Amino acid sequence: MKTLQHPQSLVVITAILTFALASSTIPPLQKILDCYKGCNCSQFKYVEIDMLCNGLNLTRKPLPTPPLRSTSLNTSIYLENGTIPELSNNTLLVYSRYQIVYLSLKNNTIVHTDKNAFSSLMHLQTLDLSENFIAEDDLKKSFYGMAKTPIKELNISSMNLTNVSDDFFRHLQNVPNFRLIFRNNTNEFPLNALQAIRQMTSLDFGGNRLKRIDLRNASFTHLQSLDFDNNRFYEFPNFCSSNTFSNLKHLSVQWNGMRYLDRNYYSCLKNLTNFHLNGNLFPELKSNQFSMLPNIFKITLSYVACAMHTVERAVFNNSALKQIFFRKNRIWFREAEVNMQIFEGCSSLELLDLNDNVFHVTTESEYTTLFGDLTTLKTLVMGGNGMRFIPHVITSKLTKITSLALYRNSISDLKPNTFENMTSLNKLFLGNNEISTINEQSLPKSLKKLEIYGNPFSCTCAMVWLVDWMHKEPKTFGISKTGKYQFWYNCSSPMNLKGVHLLDLKMSKTSCLMGHDVKIVTLTFSILLIVFLVTGTWMYRYRWHIRYFIYMVRYSQRQEVDTGEYEYDVFVAYCAGDRHWVIRNMLPVLEGSENLKLCVHDRDFEVGKLIVDNIVDAIEASRKIVIVLSNSFAESDWCQFELNLIQRHVLENGQRLLLVVMLEEIDTRHVTKAMRAMLQTTTYLMWGEEDYARKAFFNRLRMLLRSPTRDAGNRRLSV
Incomplete structure (x- = not known):
């Protein structure tokens, strides 16, 4: 769209649009249309129609049709979570007269499709068949009809496709710019079958439980986007074992729990622009980890679950890199193993997100080492880092920053002229700190966004200027007409004004000068x-x-007023080797005589859900957490990962949640730092084989787990 060169033209057009809206000649952006019973139809942006039908039983009924105007407008149809047993060659003919560009048949218990079931959809671009039960041979035949449409994207996730033959996709081999979503199906990579889609540009192969993958014979010369999220890789796949990923631009290998990141396995990806590595367990990052990627634009390396202990110098060294997301890693930026020159060589970096790491002991000189060379930075996010002051290097050297986020820290003082060198700054986020008074010279008046809610404001005459500004420009402070965030700007002192909203203060400069x-x-x-x-x-x-x-x-x-409602009284964390002890000794007592409800993974974890998600959900749904500690537990990597998750939950919700049971003396060579910290700060019960020792053990265990609010309903005893 070209920019208007004459302001007079803009005035005329504005007047015409205003008149048209007043006379209701222009339809709204979304218009509700008459539709098939049980469906909702809407028209968007004048040229698109959506029809949403959920839970329809169409066993012996024709498929619902969209409004007649769909014959000339792009239409998306969502027929989901219902019953359509089969798709014959004639089933979808009812849509042949319409301009259907998107069709979702997700979760309809479809078990059979004919060869030409989709061939009549001459405008179809995206098809979602996920969560159905179509036989692999039938599905393979139906690709013949799909190839006759202008299809660009196909979703066949969660269909239990475990025996994919080499010729499975042969009918789709010549479809240009093809995108395939193939999630949650198999634990093998059907390399030959996928390579048959010669012009595939995007592949999403997440959640397939892959532990390793051999790419030596791979040939994906057109592939630009590849997603391996939520698999089970122990080490990073070797993409350089063959020279066929030369066009790859987007690579996502997140939430795999990987322990090894070998730069030689991805150094050949010269066109890579987006690299996503969140949710893995890399213990260390080496120097020049990403320096060999000449076109890299964005790297996300977050949620390492406290696994990373060594960060070398110049890890992100790359002059092409524009964005780094290194958040929620809980890395202490002062320890000897963490080099403060981690961002050395990032001469073009524009966005850096360091949320939820640890900076509360970092000094000014260390901040200077960390940020001193990032002079091109435009956005810096450092929320929840325990910062006690705003580093001078940020306000004096990083003068191109337009957005600075320092929320959820412990900053208490804003000195006058703090931001005077940051002439480009227009967004500042300082909410939930410990700021009580703000000097008028502390903040630039050019700010377009200033969020400082959640601070303990001292409502004295020194704050009159700020209250006046909030009244004049409430949107600048995130305050809307509906009152959003208004109630988060409160006085903490003096006592007679405690809890009063800043916008409700009755102060003026005159009264401040004359009344004291x-x-x-x-x-x-x-x-x-x-x-x-x-x-x-x-x-x-x-x-x-x-x-x-x-x-x-x-x-x-807390012991007396803990009235929260939980699905379980106790979540029991244990290793497989101690399963017999838990079932034979703990369950009969706690679920039998004590009538408590325990969550044990062999019985209560949801089948099909990721183990990590099961653990997190179980922790959050339990009133107490019991860790059954043994040498087998200490030697298990998964148990250590589970321990890290529990410790993070305990830090956020209180030490009272945790109880440790020691089945045996732990060999010192198996004791990790996390385990040592837990044993030093948490009372634990020692199991003994003698009768009197067992009685004393369970007496103490009952006392510590009792709760006046526990549910006395039905309890399960068997596993």
Whole structure:
């Protein structure tokens, strides 16, 4: 769309559009249309129609048809979660007169399709057949009819396709720019079958439980996007064992739990622009890990679940790199194993996301080493990092930043003229810090977005200028007409204004100048300062006693008022080798005589769901967590990963949730850092083989697991 060169033209067009809207001659962006009973039909943007039909039983009925205007407009049909037993050559003929570009038949219990079932859809571009039960031979034959359409994308996920023959896709071999979604089907990679789709440009092969893959004979010369998310790779696949991925631009290998990242396995991907590695368990990152990718634009390497312990210098060294997402890794940016020059060589970096790492002990000089060379940065995100101040290197050297996010930290002071060098800054996010007072010279008035809600504001005359600004430009502060975020801007002091919304304050510059005796205020604040210093000194001297007292009071209160509702009373984390002990000793007592509801993975985990998702859901749905600790548990990588997830949950929700059972003395060579920290901070019960020891063990276990709010309903005892 060309930009108008004459402002007079813009005025005329605006007037015409205003008149047209007033006279209702222009239809809305979404218009509800008359539709088949049980369906919803809408028209979007004047040229597109959607028909949504959910849960229809069409066993002996013709398929529902869209409005007549669909004959000339692009139409998307969603026939999902119903019953359509078969697709004969005539079933879809009812749609031949319409301009159907998108058809979803997801989860309709389809078991049979004819050869020409789809050949009548002469406008079809996207087809979703996922979650049906079509026999592989029938599905293969139906590709013949699909090839007669202008199809570009096919989704055949979750169809239990486990025996894909080499000629499975032969009818689709000449379809240009083809995109295939083949998720949650098999634990093998049907290399020969997939290579038959000669012009395939995109392949999504996630969730197929692959443990390894041999790409030495691969030939995907047209492939531009490849997704291997949610498989079970232990190490990164070797894409350089053959020279057939030369056009690959987008590669996603997320949530595989990989332990090894060998740069030689992807160094040949010279056209790669987007590289996604989230949710893996890489213990270390080497220097120049990505330097051999000349066209790389974006790297996401987040959610490492506390597995990463070594980060070398210049890991991301690449002058082409524009965006790095290195968030939610809980990496301590000061430890000896973490080199502060990790971003050395990123001379073109524009976006850096470091959310939820650990910076609360990082010094000014270390920040300078970390960020000093990133002068091209435009967006910096550092929320939830425990930062206690805004590093000087950011405000003095990173002057091209337009968006700075420092929310959920411990920043308490904004000095005057802090951002005076950041002339391009137009978005600043400082919500949920510890800022009480903001000087008028602390913030640039050129900001288009300023979110500072959730801070403990001191509502004194020093804040009058800020309240006036909020009244004049509420959208700048994220406050909408509906009151969004308005109630998050509250006074914390003085006491007579505590809880009052900033927008409700009745203060003005005149009243502030005339209504206070300067001497009295000065004297009052001096006395308060002395009291504060004396109290602070006393509290610092006895800080550990105070912390212990507060912890015991809070623990006692939590034990009494824990009224949350949970699906399970206890989630039991154990290794496979201790399964017999859990079933024989723990379940009969806790689910039998104690009537507690336990979650054990052999019985209660959802079949078909990823193990990680099962663990997280079970932890969040349980009132207590019991870890059955043994040498087998300590030696298991999966158990260590499960322990990391539990410790993160405990840190966020309270130590009272966790109870440790020691089945045996743990060999010191098996004790990890995480396990040592847990044993030092958590009381544990020791199992004994003598009768009196077992009785004492279960008496203490019952006491620690009892809850006045537990459900006394039906309990399962068998596994």
